Amino acid sequence: xxxxxxxxxxxxxxxxxxxxxxxxxxxxxxxxxxxxxxxxxxxxxxxxxxxxxxxxxxxxxxxxxxxxxxxxxxxxxxxxxxxxxxxxxxxxxxxxxxxxxxxxxxxxxxxxxxxxxxxxxxxxxxxxxxxxxxxxxxxxxxxxxxxxxxxxxxxxxxxxxxxxxxxxxxxxxxxxxxxxxxxxxxxxxxxxxxxxxxxxxxxxxxxxxxxxxxxxxxxxxxxxxxxxxxxxxxxxxxxxxxxxxxxxxxxxxxxxxxxxxxxxxxxxxxxxxxxxxxxxxxxxxxxxxxxxxxxxxxxxxxxxxxxxxxxxxxxxxxxxxxxxxxxxxxxxxxxxxxxxxxxxxxxxxxxxxxxxxxxxxxxxxxxxxxxxxxxxxxxxxxxxxxxxxxxxxxxxxxxxxxxxxxxxxxxxxxxxxxxxxxxxxxxxxxxxxxxxxxxxxxxxxxxx
Amino acid sequence: xxxxxxxxxxxxxxxxxxxxxxxxxxxxxxxxxxxxxxxxxxxxxxxxxxxxxxxxxxxxxxxxxxxxxxxxxxxxxxxxxxxxxxxxxxxxxxxxxxxxxxxxxxxxxxxxxxxxxxxxxxxxxxxxxxxxxxxxxxxxxxxxxxxxxxxxxxxxxxxxxxxxxxxxxxxxxxxxxxxxxxxxxxxxxxxxxxxxxxxxxxxxxxxxxxxxxxxxxxxxxxxxxxxxxxxxxxxxxxxxxxxxxxxxxxxxxxxxxxxxxxxxxxxxxxxxxxxxxxxxxxxxx
Numbered sequence: 132x133x134x135x136x137x138x139x140x141x142x143x144x145x146x147x148x149x150x151x152x153x154x155x156x157x158x159x160x161x162x163x164x165x166x167x168x169x170x171x172x173x174x175x176x177x178x179x180x181x182x183x184x185x186x187x188x189x190x191x192x193x194x195x196x197x198x199x200x201x202x203x204x205x206x207x208x209x210x211x212x213x214x215x216x217x218x219x220x221x222x223x224x225x226x227x228x229x230x231x232x233x234x235x236x237x238x239x240x241x242x243x244x245x246x247x248x249x250x251x252x253x254x255x256x257x258x259x260x261x262x263x264x265x266x267x268x269x270x271x272x273x274x275x276x277x278x279x280x281x282x283x284x285x286x287x288x289x290x291x292x293x294x295x296x297x298x299x300x301x302x303x304x305x306x307x308x309x310x311x312x313x314x315x316x317x318x319x320x321x322x323x324x325x326x327x328x329x330x331x332x333x334x335x336x337x338x339x340x341x342x343x344x345x346x347x348x349x350x351x352x353x354x355x356x357x358x359x360x361x362x363x364x365x366x367x368x369x370x371x372x373x374x375x376x377x378x379x380x381x382x383x384x385x386x387x388x389x390x391x392x393x394x395x396x397x398x399x400x401x402x403x404x405x406x407x408x409x410x411x412x413x414x415x416x417x418x419x420x421x422x423x424x425x426x427x428x429x430x431x432x433x434x435x436x437x438x439x440x441x442x443x444x445x446x447x448x449x450x451x452x453x454x455x456x457x458x459x460x461x462x463x464x465x466x467x468x469x470x471x472x473x474x475x476x477x478x479x480x481x482x483x484x485x486x487x488x489x490x491x492x493x494x495x496x497x498x499x500x501x502x503x504x505x506x507x508x509x510x511x512x513x514x515x516x517x518x519x520x521x522x523x524x525x526x527x528x529x530x531x532x533x534x535x536x537x538x539x540x541x542x543x544x545x546x547x548x549x550x551x552x553x554x555x556x557x558x559x560x561x562x563x564x565x566x567x568x569x570x571x572x573x574x575x576x577x578x579x
Numbered sequence: 580x581x582x583x584x585x586x587x588x589x590x591x592x593x594x595x596x597x598x599x600x601x602x603x604x605x606x607x608x609x610x611x612x613x614x615x616x617x618x619x620x621x622x623x624x625x626x627x628x629x630x631x632x633x634x635x636x637x638x639x640x641x642x643x644x645x646x647x648x649x650x651x652x653x654x655x656x657x658x659x660x661x662x663x664x665x666x667x668x669x670x671x672x673x674x675x676x677x678x679x680x681x682x683x684x685x686x687x688x689x690x691x692x693x694x695x696x697x698x699x700x701x702x703x704x705x706x707x708x709x710x711x712x713x714x715x716x717x718x719x720x721x722x723x724x725x726x727x728x729x730x731x732x733x734x735x736x737x738x739x740x741x742x743x744x745x746x747x748x749x750x751x752x753x754x755x756x757x758x759x760x761x762x763x764x765x766x767x768x769x770x771x772x773x774x775x776x777x778x779x780x781x782x783x784x785x786x787x788x789x790x791x792x793x794x795x796x797x798x799x800x801x802x803x804x805x806x807x808x809x810x811x812x813x814x815x816x817x818x819x820x821x822x823x824x825x826x827x828x829x830x831x832x833x834x835x836x837x838x839x840x841x842x843x844x845x846x847x848x849x850x851x852x853x854x855x856x857x858x859x860x861x862x863x864x
Contacts, residue, residue, distance in 0.1 A: 149596060166611070231641065235643075237644060243642055246658050247655050247656060247658070247697055251655070254653065255699070256651060256652040256698060265701070265703065266702060266703050268652040271652070274642070291649060
């Protein structure tokens with residue numbers, strides 16, 4: 132009987148099983164019509180077809196990390212046989228090189244540059260632009276996860292740090308003009324003849340804001356902070372070079388618009404990005420400091436005695452604040468001196484017993500004093516030095532070898548004096564003297 | 580009883596229906612996976628003939644994220660540098676072991692995969708990782724792009740890496756006498772070994788500063804350094820040691836290495852060193 136019952140249950144169970152076994156109706160929603168493998172294969176084909184579809188290949192301005200580094204332009208031309216031709220503006224070598232690529236499946240379908248080429252220069256632990264990036268190179272990746280296509284662009288995300296990277300269709304000009312990116316780099320760095328002060332000026336259609344602007348060539352990165360009190364906005368941006376200007380990331384947001392493409396104007400060295408409704412951002416030069424200080428007042432008549440010194444054989448020579456023009460003028464002095472003689476110091480003594488003077492000293496010859504009078508430009512916040520005498524003689528002519536450098540100190544427009552926040556090895560305060568009408572700047576210690 | 584009998588038949592019938600009822604579903608078609616072999620270059624063919632066929636060692640020089648530490652900033656080697664690097668490895672390492680350990684020695688105990696990396700694997704403390712041995716199976720060699728076959732110091736450093744990593748592979752197969760080793764220079768091991776000059780470490784009984792990181796590295800460094808020294812160079816090295824304690828420790832470590840090779844693999848360690856020296860010279864010329 133027991134056995135019989137068991138069979139009954141078994142019978143019922145198998146019957147139920149039969150009735151439901153082949154029921155195809157699962158209530159779960161079918162998200163995809165294809166199996167995962169089919170879909171991965173489709174994606175692989177889709178990506179490979181896209182890579183091969185563009186006649187002149189693809190262009191990517193790769194911002195590896197736009198919080199510390201700028202953009203590096205790469206051009207790729209993919210071929211059916213698994214090879215890729217590549218060029219980059221990472222350094223002066225913009226030639227095209229051939230290597231291999233592969234479409235690999237990992238967490239998703241990805242494009243990987245499997246043998247060495249230019250893009251790997253961004254991922255060399257032993258080649259890093261600043262000490263903070265030691266062992267991390269330029270934070271670059273060369274495996275890009277495929278995220279689809281949009282407006283003729285291929286969207287990738289980098290494998291290591293998941294940043295978006297877009298490939299746009301390249302043109303014949305892109306390949307021909309790549310070396311121009313490095314010419315543009317020099318314009319971003321700024322030539323010797325350009326003024327020493329630079330700013331970013333934004334216009335949201337109604338209000339204009341000003342920001343200081345400093346660019347670090349090694350990282351292709353710029354810092355820009357508001358100079359207006361009570362308006363603490365910063366724009367820090369990575370910069371990529373183009374033949375006609377720069378492209379920045381993150382975008383400069385002005386009046387709700389994202390500005391990324393700046394056009395270079397060689398006439399004044401400015402870079403301009405224009406939006407709509409009067410919105411714009413301009414990176415440009417200015418002859419005068421963005422923030423004027425009262426530091427010049429030390430040298431005004433009736434102040435206590437002061438002493439500022441620049442020394443060729445000491446840390447002042449390495450100051451980042453010295454301008455190229457200043458170094459060039461030092462060289463000019465040495466070139467004009469007889470063999471065995473060279474300039475050693477330039478010191479400014481203020482309000483001494485004999486007045487105010489510029490004191491030039493040399494190796495191989497005696498020092499020369501240029502006695503001056505000091506006038507204040509209270510509006511422009513600068514001092515204007517005027518010739519009184521060379522030494523004690525009011526009739527002595529300007530020594531020929533000093534004529535060139537000395538005229539910057541005698542700038543009729545005046546001299547800006549600024550207490551810098553940095554120190555040069557010693558604890559003495561650092562002051563800079565900048566000619567108001569030319570890119571001439573000297574760094575000194577304030578010694579008294 | 581009769582009913583039970585029918586029941587049995589009915590159950591059997593139902594079971595078989597259940598088992599075959601879904602049999603009309605789609606049969607699996609062709610595989611969806613792509614099995615096409617990549618086109619082989621002459622370099623790939625050379626690798627197959629030199630490493631894969633004779634030794635069953637796979638050489639990977641193209642990038643594969645699964646064999647590399649993703650947190651490091653590394654890149655694949657220049658293709659032109661792959662063959663010179665592998666030739667050095669073949670001549671100095673494979674041939675030397677084959678000559679002394681017998682032709683089948685490396686075939687039995689070898690890394691199954693050699694991964695070549697182009698650049699320097701720089702650590703945040705400023706040291707460089709030259710090689711890695713993992714699980715007795717895989718050896719990763721860095722700085723392949725920097726190989727210069729005309730420079731003995733350069734070749735020595737590269738071969739030091741593979742010798743060192745292979746000692747790890749051997750240890751991962753047969754352990755050495757760790758108990759005795761531990762007692763020789765117990766106080767000298769330190770995590771910040773890179774802060775010490777090599778001569779300073781020598782005077783504490785270590786053949787290099789890296790040997791001070793732990794006893795496994797100490798063993799691998801001791802064995803691999805003796806292998807890349809010539810007999811005369813090693814004698815000079817020992818003669819230069821001032822501390823009697825250090826000299827004794829170095830000699831005791833050498834003895835354990837020699838004993839390990841004899842007992843574990845029946846190999847004459849000194850003959851292996853001489854063979855490696857001979858092959859190093861032949862690579863350089």
